[in-house]
Amino acid sequence: MSYLASLNPLNLVAALPGCVAQGLIWGIMALGVFVTFRLLDFADLTVDGSFATGGAVTIMLTLAGMPVGLSLFIAVLAGLAAGLVTGLLHTKLGIPPILSGILVQIALYSVNLHIMGMAANKAINVNNYTLLISARNITTAILVALVFVAVLIALLYWFFGTEIGSAIRATGCNPAMSKANGININTMKVLALAISNGIVALSGGLMAQYQGYSDINMGRGAIVIGLAAVIIGEVFGNAVAGRRMNFMLRMSFVVLGGVIYYIVIGIVLWLKLNSNDLKLFTAVIVAIFLAVPYLKAGRSSSFAKAAKNSQAAITQRSGETAKEEK
Amino acid sequence: MLDIINVHKTFNAGTINEKKALNGVNLHLNDGDFCTVIGGNGAGKSTTLNAVAGVWPIDEGAILVDGINITGEPEFKRAAYLGRVFQDPMTGTAATMEIQENLAMAARRGKRRTLGWGITGKEKDEYREMLKILDLGLEDRLTSKVGLLSGGQRQALTLLMATLQKPKLLLLDEHTAALDPKTAQKVLKVTDQIIAEHHLTALMVTHNMKDAIKHGNRLIMMHDGRVILDISGEEKKKLTVADLMHQFEVVSGEEFASDKAILA
Numbered sequence: 275m276s277y278l279a280s281l282n283p284l285n286l287v288a289a290l291p292g293c294v295a296q297g298l299i300w301g302i303m304a305l306g307v308f309v310t311f312r313l314l315d316f317a318d319l320t321v322d323g324s325f326a327t328g329g330a331v332t333i334m335l336t337l338a339g340m341p342v343g344l345s346l347f348i349a350v351l352a353g354l355a356a357g358l359v360t361g362l363l364h365t366k367l368g369i370p371p372i373l374s375g376i377l378v379q380i381a382l383y384s385v386n387l388h389i390m391g392m393a394a395n396k397a398i399n400v401n402n403y404t405l406l407i408s409a410r411n412i413t414t415a416i417l418v419a420l421v422f423v424a425v426l427i428a429l430l431y432w433f434f435g436t437e438i439g440s441a442i443r444a445t446g447c448n449p450a451m452s453k454a455n456g457i458n459i460n461t462m463k464v465l466a467l468a469i470s471n472g473i474v475a476l477s478g479g480l481m482a483q484y485q486g487y488s489d490i491n492m493g494r495g496a497i498v499i500g501l502a503a504v505i506i507g508e509v510f511g512n513a514v515a516g517r518r519m520n521f522m523l524r525m526s527f528v529v530l531g532g533v534i535y536y537i538v539i540g541i542v543l544w545l546k547l548n549s550n551d552l553k554l555f556t557a558v559i560v561a562i563f564l565a566v567p568y569l570k571a572g573r574s575s576s577f578a579k580a581a582k583n584s585q586a587a588i589t590q591r592s593g594e595t596a597k598e599e600k
Numbered sequence: 601m602l603d604i605i606n607v608h609k610t611f612n613a614g615t616i617n618e619k620k621a622l623n624g625v626n627l628h629l630n631d632g633d634f635c636t637v638i639g640g641n642g643a644g645k646s647t648t649l650n651a652v653a654g655v656w657p658i659d660e661g662a663i664l665v666d667g668i669n670i671t672g673e674p675e676f677k678r679a680a681y682l683g684r685v686f687q688d689p690m691t692g693t694a695a696t697m698e699i700q701e702n703l704a705m706a707a708r709r710g711k712r713r714t715l716g717w718g719i720t721g722k723e724k725d726e727y728r729e730m731l732k733i734l735d736l737g738l739e740d741r742l743t744s745k746v747g748l749l750s751g752g753q754r755q756a757l758t759l760l761m762a763t764l765q766k767p768k769l770l771l772l773d774e775h776t777a778a779l780d781p782k783t784a785q786k787v788l789k790v791t792d793q794i795i796a797e798h799h800l801t802a803l804m805v806t807h808n809m810k811d812a813i814k815h816g817n818r819l820i821m822m823h824d825g826r827v828i829l830d831i832s833g834e835e836k837k838k839l840t841v842a843d844l845m846h847q848f849e850v851v852s853g854e855e856f857a858s859d860k861a862i863l864a
Contacts, residue, residue: 440718
């Protein structure tokens with residue numbers, strides 16, 4: 275009883291804007307995951323590393339006196355390079371997709387430590403540096419994040435409508451058909467991985483500014499959060515948009531998936547559940563949302579249902595046979 | 601147009617599964633030849649087509665298209681010269697992309713892909729007209745996902761895609777084998793139509809002897825990774841299934857052992 279009494283709805287309301295801001299930033303990250311996981315059909319685990327790389331590069335360059343916009347741009351380039359390495363490990367050295375990503379992710383742990391001067395985290399004070407986005411002013415942070423989201427979605431919408439972008443989609447859908455139509459699928463895979471990790475690094479750079487520090491562990495579990503956002507967004511999008519779903523909406527729902535995810539996390543924290551259990555909780559959410567489409571399909575067509583229907587058929591026939599015998 | 605010179609290919613060399621798939625294939629196709637390829641299972645028909653398409657590198661020999669030596673070129677580069685339709689209707693098209701997007705993808709075969717639009721308004725109108733000719737009702741479904749089409753529709757679409765950019769050589773790898781007889785005949789009709797209209801050089805593998813006789817101006821039979829029979833012109837027109845069976849026994853010294861080919 276005292277537990278329920280200690281839950282103040284006002285606290286939840288107060289926490290919501292922060293959840294939205296974080297959700298939008300992670301939504302950008304989820305767009306990166308969307309590019310590889312959905313369009314290229316490549317589960318890329320590099321992102322756990324490249325997210326932290328984005329944060330580390332942005333903070334270190336800004337601390338060194340570079341304008342934050344330029345720092346962020348270079349962070350994106352660093353992310354592109356990380357994706358490039360994953361792509362080359364896979365296409366040139368024949369290493370399976372998941373393993374290529376894990377190798378680069380683990381390598382980036384050391385690289386990120388080097389970038390941060392062997393420190394596990396680096397703080398940046400918003401009072402002394404001009405940052406694009408900060409938790410100090412959440413309303414502005416939400417607006418800035420929204421602008422980034424809008425521009426990014428517009429750019430991706432354009433890119434995946436071009437000849438090269440279409441070739442990436444075809445590669446993800448049907449490699450044999452792509453080759454037969456003159457597409458170099460290895461180039462397309464490397465390109466898509468680079469773009470994806472560039473977007474993830476952008477998100478990492480924004481997150482580091484928002485929270486005021488970069489951390490060697492800030493990307494741990496990023497792939498799961500990204501997948502959560504992609505999948506929550508899809509389930510939600512299919513329920514809302516249904517047949518009207520198009521590419522632009524799909525991407526918007528991915529970002530919305532990130533926001534929903536962070537609101538759920540906000541509620542969990544508000545319920546005063548142990549924050550150490552968040553990762554477990556995230557894994558459970560992703561498992562549930564991954565299972566929904568499967569279970570839904572199972573509901574309309576399953577052996578259990580077929581078995582039940584079969585009883586009716588058997589009963590009916592024995593009834594007919596009985597009638598004929600009469 | 602096509603020269604296959606003494607091509608050898610062995611799969612899983614040095615292992616217990618070693619298989620000599622091509623054993624010195626020689627074939628010369630003239631410009632405009634429509635050549636059908638028959639033979640039993642494991643004769644090397646599809647393997648020959650895959651060798652030309654560059655699915656894997658060959659062990660020995662040379663492959664020339666229109667005088668260009670393509671032996672060292674990877675699959676995606678050879679695609680500039682080749683139109684291909686596969687046995688499995690799923691293989692030739694991208695299921696999650698729209699009909700018009702698939703066509704646009706094929707229209708850019710052999711061209712450098714840029715950041716220009718993947719499909720233009722003008723193209724959409726052209727595709728609608730082309731689909732009308734297929735007479736499968738696809739012209740009103742330009743934005744439908746290809747995954748929604750039937751096998752026959754997908755094969756007809758793949759055929760259109762393969763010839764959208766006129767290929768130097770059209771490779772048809774048992775492209776009607778997965779279809780029901782009626783649909784297969786319809787797709788074959790469209791095949792004849794397109795090949796005649798664009799004066800294409802084509803190589804068509806089939807399991808069906810009647811189809812092999814009825815279509816094209818030339819017929820080759822393969823056995824044990826070699827071409828063992830090459831019939832063209834008037835002689836081909838007069839062929840019967842019985843002739844072919846007899847010829848096979850004479851040349852190979854074995855009985856023709858594919859019920860599928862005989863009964864079809």
